Amino acid sequence: MARWVKPEVYPLIAAMSFVTGMVAFSLTRNMFMNPDVRINKAHRNTAILDNKEEGERYALHGLRQFLRTRRPEVMPAINSFFSNHKE
Numbered sequence: 498m499a500r501w502v503k504p505e506v507y508p509l510i511a512a513m514s515f516v517t518g519m520v521a522f523s524l525t526r527n528m529f530m531n532p533d534v535r536i537n538k539a540h541r542n543t544a545i546l547d548n549k550e551e552g553e554r555y556a557l558h559g560l561r562q563f564l565r566t567r568r569p570e571v572m573p574a575i576n577s578f579f580s581n582h583k584e
Contacts, residue, residue, distance in 0.1 A: 530555060 528534055532551040535541045570576050
C-alpha cells in the first residue's frame with residue numbers, strides 16, 4: 498500500500514475527504530429536513546403542500562442568520578488595510 502499512497506498525495510486525499518463529507522452532509526440535510534422532499538407515503542399523497550413556515554425555517558437556518566449580520570468580505574482585515582491606506 499505504501500507504494501500506491503505517496504506523501505504528496507495526502508493533501509489531495511484530505512481535500513477530497515472534506516468535500517465528500519460536505520456533500521454527504523448536504524444530501525442528508527436535504528433528504529431529512531427539506532420541506533419539499535417527501536419520503537413517507539402520507540406526505541407524497543398531498544399534491545400541494547401548505548408549509549410556508551416550515552420552508553422559511555429551512556431557508557433561514559442559523560448559519561445564514563449569523564452571516565446576515567456580517568459584511569460580505571472574505572478577508573476584512575486585508576480589505577480595510579488596503580482601502581484605508583494613507584500616504
